[in-house]
Amino acid sequence: MRVRVKDICFFSLCLMAAATAISLLFIIIGYILWHGAPAINFAFLTEGSRDFGAAGGVFYQTTGTVLLMFTAGLIALPIALGTVLFSHVYLGPSYKKTTDLFIYALNGVPTIIFGLLGYIIIGEGLHLGVSWVTGSIILAVMILPSMAVSIDEALSAMPHKYRDAALVLGLGRWHLIRTLLLPRSLPGVLTGLFLGLARAAGETAAIMFTATAFSGVGLPRGISEPVATLQTHILVLAGEATNPRALTNAWGAALILVTLVLALSLTAMFIRRQVRMEAEI
Amino acid sequence: MFHLNKDRAAGIVLGTSFLITMALALFILAFLLAESLPVLREEGLSFITGQVWYVAGDIYGALPMIYGTLAVTLLALIIALPLGIGSAVITSEILTGRTRHIVKSLMEMLAAIPGVVYGLIGIALLTTSVRDLFGLMDGNTIFTAGLLLGIMILPTIMTLSDDAMRSLPGELRAQGRVLGLSHGQTIRRVVLPGSIKGITGAVLLGVSRAMGETISVMLVIGSLDRLPTPIYNVFTSGQSITSKLGREGAEGLGLGLQWSALAGLGLMLFISVMALTFTGNIIRGGVRPKKSKNHEVTG
Amino acid sequence: MSELFRLTKTSLYFGNTPVIHEANLTIKNGGITCIIGPSGAGKSTLLRSLNRMNDLIADFHHKGTIMYNNRDIYDKGLRLEGLRREVGLVFQKPCLFPGSIHDNVIFGIRHIREKKKEGFKVIAERTLKAVGLWDEVHNRLDSPAIGLSEGQAQRLAIARALAVGPKTLLLDEPTSSLDHRSARAIETLVKELGRTMTIVIVTHKLEQAKALADDVVFICEGKICEAGEAANIFSHPENIETRCYIEGSPPLDPTLPYPE
Numbered sequence: 062m063r064v065r066v067k068d069i070c071f072f073s074l075c076l077m078a079a080a081t082a083i084s085l086l087f088i089i090i091g092y093i094l095w096h097g098a099p100a101i102n103f104a105f106l107t108e109g110s111r112d113f114g115a116a117g118g119v120f121y122q123t124t125g126t127v128l129l130m131f132t133a134g135l136i137a138l139p140i141a142l143g144t145v146l147f148s149h150v151y152l153g154p155s156y157k158k159t160t161d162l163f164i165y166a167l168n169g170v171p172t173i174i175f176g177l178l179g180y181i182i183i184g185e186g187l188h189l190g191v192s193w194v195t196g197s198i199i200l201a202v203m204i205l206p207s208m209a210v211s212i213d214e215a216l217s218a219m220p221h222k223y224r225d226a227a228l229v230l231g232l233g234r235w236h237l238i239r240t241l242l243l244p245r246s247l248p249g250v251l252t253g254l255f256l257g258l259a260r261a262a263g264e265t266a267a268i269m270f271t272a273t274a275f276s277g278v279g280l281p282r283g284i285s286e287p288v289a290t291l292q293t294h295i296l297v298l299a300g301e302a303t304n305p306r307a308l309t310n311a312w313g314a315a316l317i318l319v320t321l322v323l324a325l326s327l328t329a330m331f332i333r334r335q336v337r338m339e340a341e342i
Numbered sequence: 343m344f345h346l347n348k349d350r351a352a353g354i355v356l357g358t359s360f361l362i363t364m365a366l367a368l369f370i371l372a373f374l375l376a377e378s379l380p381v382l383r384e385e386g387l388s389f390i391t392g393q394v395w396y397v398a399g400d401i402y403g404a405l406p407m408i409y410g411t412l413a414v415t416l417l418a419l420i421i422a423l424p425l426g427i428g429s430a431v432i433t434s435e436i437l438t439g440r441t442r443h444i445v446k447s448l449m450e451m452l453a454a455i456p457g458v459v460y461g462l463i464g465i466a467l468l469t470t471s472v473r474d475l476f477g478l479m480d481g482n483t484i485f486t487a488g489l490l491l492g493i494m495i496l497p498t499i500m501t502l503s504d505d506a507m508r509s510l511p512g513e514l515r516a517q518g519r520v521l522g523l524s525h526g527q528t529i530r531r532v533v534l535p536g537s538i539k540g541i542t543g544a545v546l547l548g549v550s551r552a553m554g555e556t557i558s559v560m561l562v563i564g565s566l567d568r569l570p571t572p573i574y575n576v577f578t579s580g581q582s583i584t585s586k587l588g589r590e591g592a593e594g595l596g597l598g599l600q601w602s603a604l605a606g607l608g609l610m611l612f613i614s615v616m617a618l619t620f621t622g623n624i625i626r627g628g629v630r631p632k633k634s635k636n637h638e639v640t641g
Numbered sequence: 642m643s644e645l646f647r648l649t650k651t652s653l654y655f656g657n658t659p660v661i662h663e664a665n666l667t668i669k670n671g672g673i674t675c676i677i678g679p680s681g682a683g684k685s686t687l688l689r690s691l692n693r694m695n696d697l698i699a700d701f702h703h704k705g706t707i708m709y710n711n712r713d714i715y716d717k718g719l720r721l722e723g724l725r726r727e728v729g730l731v732f733q734k735p736c737l738f739p740g741s742i743h744d745n746v747i748f749g750i751r752h753i754r755e756k757k758k759e760g761f762k763v764i765a766e767r768t769l770k771a772v773g774l775w776d777e778v779h780n781r782l783d784s785p786a787i788g789l790s791e792g793q794a795q796r797l798a799i800a801r802a803l804a805v806g807p808k809t810l811l812l813d814e815p816t817s818s819l820d821h822r823s824a825r826a827i828e829t830l831v832k833e834l835g836r837t838m839t840i841v842i843v844t845h846k847l848e849q850a851k852a853l854a855d856d857v858v859f860i861c862e863g864k865i866c867e868a869g870e871a872a873n874i875f876s877h878p879e880n881i882e883t884r885c886y887i888e889g890s891p892p893l894d895p896t897l898p899y900p901e
Contacts (some may be wrong), residue, residue, distance in 0.1 A: 062604070066525030072436075078428025080502060084444065086452045133412055144357030151353050152360075154699040160360075166367040169619035171554030173587045174608050178373055181596050189864075202366060209363065222514060225348035226736040226798075229694055229804050230749030231726030235352040240751065261454030266584075269594050295458045299465055299561055307465070315459045324455040330447055 093316055102311025110289075114298050115307040119314045121279055125288035126318070128193065128281070129272060130261040133200035134254055140201075141208035141257075146242060149216055150234050156224060160211075167205045168206035170240040174299065175199050178296035182272045194284040196272020203267055211256060211329075215249025216242060216335060247335040255329035265292040291318040374612055377605035384599060389606060393565045395586075397594075404605035406567045408610070410484060410582040411553055412609030414563070417488020417576065418495055418552045423545065427534075430541075433500075435508035435529050446501060453497035461561035464490045469562055476577055482564035484580040488557050495548040502547060506540020507533055525558075543626030550618035551606070552610065553584075559584035585613045645670040645809065646691060651705035653686055653695065660686045662863045663705065672855035673835040675871070676843045677817055679886065682860045684843040685733075685813050690840065691841065692728040692811065695723060723751045729807035733900070735791070737799040743782040749805040756806075772830055778874040793822025810834065812842040815847065828852060832883055849874060849886065858885045 108118035148160045179199035180191070191194045219242075227241050272285035281288045291314045298311035360568035381389055392403015433445050470489055473481030486510055510533060534541075564579025567586070581589075587607055594600040646668040653661040660683040670673050676684045684705075685773075686695060695701045707714050714724055737745050748766040750756040756764060765782070768811060769775040770880055774796045790795060802810060812831065816824035832853055834840060844850050851855060854871035859880070866880045878884040 064524050064527065070523050072527045073430040075431040075436075078425045079432040082429045082452075082496055084427055085496070085571065086448050087465060089452070089455065089460075092467065093459065093548055096466070124359055140359040140362055143356040144363040147353070147356035147360035151357065158576065160364070162623075163364045164622055165619060166616055167363070169550055169554070169615050170370060170612055171556065171583050171584060173554070173556040174370065174374070174612055175597070177587060177591050177604065177608055178370060181377075182373065183470055185596055186517055205363060205366070212885065217508070222732070222734075222736040225697060226732070226738070227692065227748070228697065229692070229730045229732075230720045231578060231724075231729075231799065232749060232752075233722045234349040235383065236348075236752045239350065261460075263454070265456065265458040266588060269483070269588070270595060272842060287411055292458050293457065296464055296561075299458075300464050311462055316670065318456055318584075319459055320456055322456055323451055326451065327447075334443075 075337065090319075093319055094311065096309070097314075097316025100309045102317060105310075105313055107315075110294070110310070113153060114294060114308075114310055115304055116310075119291060119294060119310070119317065122289045122291045122294045122314060123317055125273070125290040126262055126292065127320070128195050128288060129200060129268065129290060130258050132284075133195065133204060133261045134195035135219055136197060136201035136259050137205045137208055137257060138250070139255060142212055142246070143165050144205075144209050145216060145246070146238055148213075149242065150238055164206045164209050164213075167202075168210070169265075170203075172203055172264055175203050175267040176270050184271055189285060191271060191274065192285045193272060193288045193289050195279050196268040196288065197284075199267050199271055200261040200264060201266060204260050205290070207260060208250075208253035208257045211253030211333075212246050212249040214251070215246050218336070219245050240329070248332055252329045252333045255325050259322045259325035259329065262318065262325065263292070265270065265296055269293050269296065270327040280295075293304075293334035344452075348452055371612065372576075374605055374609040378609045381486060381602040381606045382552055385476060385603075389603070390610075391635050395570055397590075402586050402597050402599070402606075404583070404603075404607055404610070406569050407583045407586045407607060408569075409573075410563065410580040411584070411611070412493055413484050413580065414488040414559060414582055415549055415552045417485060418491035419545070419549060421492030421495045422499050426496050426544075427503050427541065428498045430503035430507060431529060431534075433569040434504045435525075435533060446504065449497040449500050452493075453501075457494070457557040458561075459554055460490060460494055461478070461558035462561040472577075478577055479566065480579060482562055482579050484563060484578065486569070486579075486639055487559045487563040487582065487585075487607055488576065491552045491555060494553045494555060494558065494602055498551055499544050499548040502544030503537070503541045507538040509540065510536050533604075539625050544620045546618045546622030546625065550615045550622065553618070554615050556584040556588045560588040565589050568610060581634055583607045587611075642669045643709065644668070646709040646841075647706075647711075648809065649706045649708070651690070651703065651707055651745065653683070653690055653703050654701065655686075655698065656700045660863055661690075661860075664865045666858060666865055666868055667856075668839075668841060669856065671839055673840040673842060673853050674856040674858060675850040675854035676841065676847070676858045676860060677847065677850050678860035678866075679888070680845060682844075683863045684746060684860055686810050687860065688843045689730070690815055691789045691809075692730055694725075694730060705880075722868040726805050727807055728811060729802035730806060730811040731795070731798050731802050731813065731815055734818055735784040737789070737794055737797065740786065741783045742778050742797065743784045744785045745805055746800050748801055753796075756804075764804050765800075768803045771803055771834075772796040772800045773826065774800060790823070791827060792819050795819060795823070795827060799827075801842050803834075807838070809839040809841065812840065814843050814845065815844070824849075859886065861886070 096231045104186050105118040107120050109121050110119060111117035148156065167180070176199065179195065184190050184200050223241060224237070229239055232240065263280070268290065272288060273290050273293040295311050295318065298307045299309040363491040381402055389402060389404055390408065391405055393405050394401050394403070395401045395406070433442050435576060437445060459585065464486065468486050469481030472478065472483060472486045472489070514532055515528055523534060536569060559582050563582060563585050565581055565585055566579035567581050570576065570578040587604060590604060594604050645668045648664050650668040651661060651664045654657050658723070664687070676688060678684055689695045690703065690707060708726065709724065712719065738748055743765055746768060747761045750764065766775065769778065774793060777793065786794070786797060816827050817828065827850060831840060831842060835853070842853065851871070856869065857871045858868040859866045859873045860872065861882045867874055867878060869881045874883065875887060878887055
């Protein structure tokens with residue numbers, strides 16, 4: 062009987078924990094919706110901001126976030142793919158652990174460090190300044206490891222026999238890559254791309270010194286100009302917590318950002334699940 | 343005639359990207375080391391033990407920031423650990439199939455919400471609640487930051503613990519039941535001890551995430567470079583390494599000893615986070631659990 | 642007849658465990674050579690080493706030399722892909738790629754320019770006819786290969802290997818996972834192929850070896866016990882283990898006197 066009581070207590074506690082965790086998500090999403098939705102209207106989505114963000118819309122900020130994110134993805138993807146293919150096809154198995162260790166190390170670097178070093182190395186060292194291109198390179202470095210991990214997962218899930226069957230026909234490394242590994246890595250590439258884009262879109266610390274400017278917002282005229290982003294827009298408006306109009310706009314921007322990031326993450330999760338299901342067959 | 347083998351050409355292109363990726367982490371470490379040398383030479387040990395950070399006087403003591411980072415991380419852990427493992431028990435041992443998948447996906451969504459949005463929620467919701475609840479003058483406290491971080495690392499701890507428990511073979515559970523243990527006893531005496539490695543790894547990775555998080559902490563911690571009195575009073579404003587870097591980074595970028603001191607903070611953060619990440623991944627059993635060993639081509 | 646493979650003091654290791662120990666062996670050009678012996682003797686490992694497919698296994702290494710056409714196959718200047726194109730191999734279990742039957746047949750030659758000139762369709766038809774699969778699949782070449790039966794899949798795998806144009810074909814117990822009828826079809830095919838190319842086949846079925854082999858290599862416990870012409874070995878085995886294996890009696894305890 063005592064066992065039964067203990068079990069009931071144990072499961073109730075676990076259930077409460079799970080319920081808390083899930084309700085946290087709903088509270089957070091609900092809170093963002095509740096505060097953000099009143100700000101959203103056609104003008105908010107299509108107009109530039111005025112009065113240092115307290116009035117007007119977030120059109121340029123949204124465009125800036127998307128621009129930075131896509132450029133970062135464009136830079137990071139080929140490097141991630143190349144890294145994984147090289148380690149699978151050209152390196153011996155004994156290097157695998159070391160390679161993984163380096164990728165995970167890079168993945169663990171706090172993003173604020175990317176922000177600080179990125180500015181000194183790329184912004185000043187390469188004379189690219191606070192700009193679209195500086196921010197994109199920094200974000201690319203930041204999302205590179207998660208892309209590499211996704212691609213690696215897809216390739217590692219491929220049964221060995223396919224590779225053997227291809228090599229036994231006398232296929233060289235390049236043809237092995239082209240005919241077998243590239244098609245096979247596609248789901249991993251897509252998962253990694255969407256995960257990376259989501260991370261890049263949500264990141265603030267890495268770009269607040271390096272890519273964005275708050276005032277004088279418009280579309281950047283070139284890659285060496287700063288861009289406005291939703292993330293830094295929210296950050297600045299959050300500092301004006303006393304001004305209710307600024308705060309409403311911050312919530313509106315947050316709602317757009319969360320929608321964008323969650324859409325990207327859900328897409329990544331969906332693709333990954335398809336791959337897992339296929340791998341189980 | 344010059345003839346470059348396709349395999350070799352591909353090798354050069356792919357190898358270059360491989361080297362870039364491998365070099366990045368090392369490069370960051372080397373750069374941080376080089377940049378922080380001046381402050382280490384100037385301040386010596388008092389860079390770590392000093393309590394005063396005074397830019398105009400070129401005095402840099404990082405103890406309040408080190409304390410702040412440890413305090414918010416510990417608080418985050420106290421909140422996220424029971425919630426994370428409790429929920430993982432539910433998803434791994436009780437739920438099955440579709441429900442399990444849905445719950446895990448929801449947790450991944452929680453992890454995907456940007457830090458700056460958490461920060462905004464912290465400002466609007468947490469700081470005021472903490473202030474009113476504990477009768478404080480100012481809700482921007484170390485406690486608030488820890489609370490917010492706890493919510494942010496909860497998904498990491500929960501999903502990785504769930505993975506750890508799921509990777510335990512089903513026969514072990516059956517064995518527990520055969521020996522007359524109840525479902526709950528089986529979980530407590532077989533499943534949890536059996537997956538303790540994976541859970542520890544999950545916790546370490548969660549801790550490393552908490553340590554490195556910047557924006558949300560910066561927005562709610564109060565940004566005061568002072569040790570609280572008494573030392574355990576977390577209901578006062580404080581400063582973490584990341585919030586310091588976020589607040590002061592813009593003015594100190596590349597300039598003199600202040601920049602070197604900021605780089606020194608970055609170095610401390612980098613080394614602690616790396617140590618946690620490595621240990622976490624190694625405890626979890628190789629870098630990745632449950633992967634087959636032989637997926638490379640050498641021929 | 643000239644020799645095709647010559648193994649000199651060849652040892653094959655997985656980690657520190659030798660699977661084949663100091664083997665000396667020649668395999669002649671043309672005809673069918675059967676590698677037989679009890680399971681676990683190292684037959685497949687020996688076969689796979691002939692076109693260096695063991696190299697794919699993480700902790701594999703070798704000692705001694707393996708010569709193919711008087712050339713060391715571990716020679717630095719030798720192109721591994723070239724070797725594997727000349728020395729094809731068919732695995733125990735057919736592994737078909739996702740994609741159509743046609744895609745599978747031409748998988749190994751899609752990127753070879755000379756073959757493209759010849760025409761993939763022509764090659765596919767020729768090889769599928771050679772393995773006796775043409776009549777069964779010619780009207781559904783573009784449908785997925787996954788739908789084929791195990792026996793058809795194995796014949797498709799042989800066709801895929803033939804499409805590359807090897808001079809030698811290594812077969813690793815190609816019938817072990819097949820039903821009797823499919824196995825017979827493969828045996829007939831191998832016999833047929835043996836007239837025009839060199840075949841080295843690993844089998845654990847004695848009847849199959851007797852039916853196919855021109856030469857026999859008998860392996861037990863990582864050593865080459867006996868090798869030579871099939872007729873000789875099957876009628877007058879010199880070695881006790883070979884004799885026991887062929888006669889189907891259990892291995893002898895060497896401490897006991899030789900039974901007369």
